[in-house]
Amino acid sequence: MSERVLTAQQTGHLRHFDNLSRQLPNDWSLMQARTHGQDGFNAYRYQLAYMTYALALTHVHRLPAAPGLFQPAMQRLLDKLLLPEAWMYWRDTGRGGGLLNPRMTDPTSQDWDPVVRDNIMYSAYVQSMAMLHDYLFDSDQYAEPGSLTFQFWTMHWGGEEKLFAYDRTSLNDHIYWQLVQNGYLGVACEPNCVFQICIQPAILGFRLHDLITGGKRAEETIAGYEQAWADFGRLGENGHYNVMVLQDSKILIGNDGASAQMDGWCGSLMNMWNREFVHEHYPRQIADYVVHGPDGTLSVPPASPANMNGQQVTRDSDGNFGWLAAWASEMGDERTRDGLLAHADRFMNPTWRDGGLYYPRNDTTTDADGNLVNMGPMTGNVLLGYARLNVPDGLWSLFNHPLPRSRFEEPALTAVARDVDVSRAEVVDGVLHTRLRRPRDVPGDGTVTISRIAGRGRWTVTVDGQPAAVVDGTTVRPEPGPFTDAVHVDRDQVVLHCPATPHTFTFRQDR
Incomplete structure (x- = not known):
């Protein structure tokens, strides 16, 4: 199976971003922090922005042939901003x-x-x-x-x-x-x-x-x-x-060496244009922050209060935790990223809601055994998903490797119903590969629209390697089998009806 196939956790994070983007205007459920107004680093603007960045990185590096999955969500997030x-x-x-x-x-x-x-x-x-x-x-x-x-x-x-x-x-x-x-x-x-x-x-x-x-x-x-x-x-x-x-x-x-958040945030983004410098200093910097736990888990020390304008202000620890995970993902430091994610999965209450994965807010700093459990919405909604979805030097590559124009001419998933999980979508040697699944507990009609195939010659459609249909111009000739009704053409678009279990569809042009 291709390394580009997303895990259930990764598709869960994408769905959680999508779910938050679909909330009604001024419904900020799961996004409120304990600070009032929009003070602090859990503010709506940061959550919305880094969900967008995570979607962009996933689209570019993992699911390049699925613009219909990402464009509507990114637009909705900007509408909220x-x-x-x-x-x-x-x-x-x-x-x-x-x-x-x-x-x-x-x-x-x-x-x-x-x-x-x-x-x-x-x-x-x-x-x-x-x-x-x-x-x-x-x-x-x-x-x-x-x-x-x-x-x-x-x-x-x-x-x-x-x-x-x-x-x-x-x-x-x-x-x-x-x-x-x-x-x-x-x-x-x-x-x-x-x-x-x-x-x-x-x-x-x-x-x-x-x-x-x-x-x-x-x-x-x-x-x-x-x-x-x-x-x-x-x-x-x-x-x-x-x-x-x-x-x-x-x-x-x-x-002062206590703000892993500042280092992680700055290092993650500065890597776009100052890669050699950021990579040079990263190992020594991150070593000052990580705390080793059981079974390879990693965490950070609880944050101490800060004096701000004469007031002792409680600082959440989750910003340090979340930004170190995001930074490690950009640096390609899988050991640190995976250790932090393992701690989150063990101690920070990973939760599935409407098909999406997130870590709910927790204002308590540590549990009875001293394990960090503090969680705010920036880390729980966004940064841990960002860390799972990013690739080494993901921002650097986005910044330095312009997208080829051919990307916009290849077959692609240009509309994806809400109730479809996409774990693979890429064109390899002219062949579109996409792995799809329709969750039963999410509303939608289970369809995916694929553009730039119908009306462009003859294409063979396979499901898990077995012939399922031939698209010839705007005509579909199905093959006998369980996916006889899975493919049809609506004007100049191919429409797939997704099954409940994950299957890989391929579209290969016949030469």
């Missing part, structure tokens, strides 16, 4: 002075527009998610004026509605010029805080925009960014990634 619940925090956060420099501006100077200044911790995800969609699916959907619009109105405040219209190009340009105005050091998240991690998603967006439209904006950004950070150093004396620079004072805030 544009909802006011995901960005209204900025009305108040934008008036502050950041984590370490509290100051409030004039109360009337609120920025309703969530991307007009700072807030790269939101704007870069809108930008990169829109670019990923259009790049992966050969689309100009988010090139349309107003296709990325932030809109809000409430009767309780009165006045005109707040409406700020952007598209992929105008938002890309706006982020870039903020970066230039800041001397390429970065763009602040909350005011005054320029995190080293937070420009990384924007660099991905710049690169994808270059691949879509031409240009060298990513290359220019990286060169300027490298020069700006040379004055501070990427790593502190302890070998860990420096966290941020305070924009007004140019004070550097390092990593």
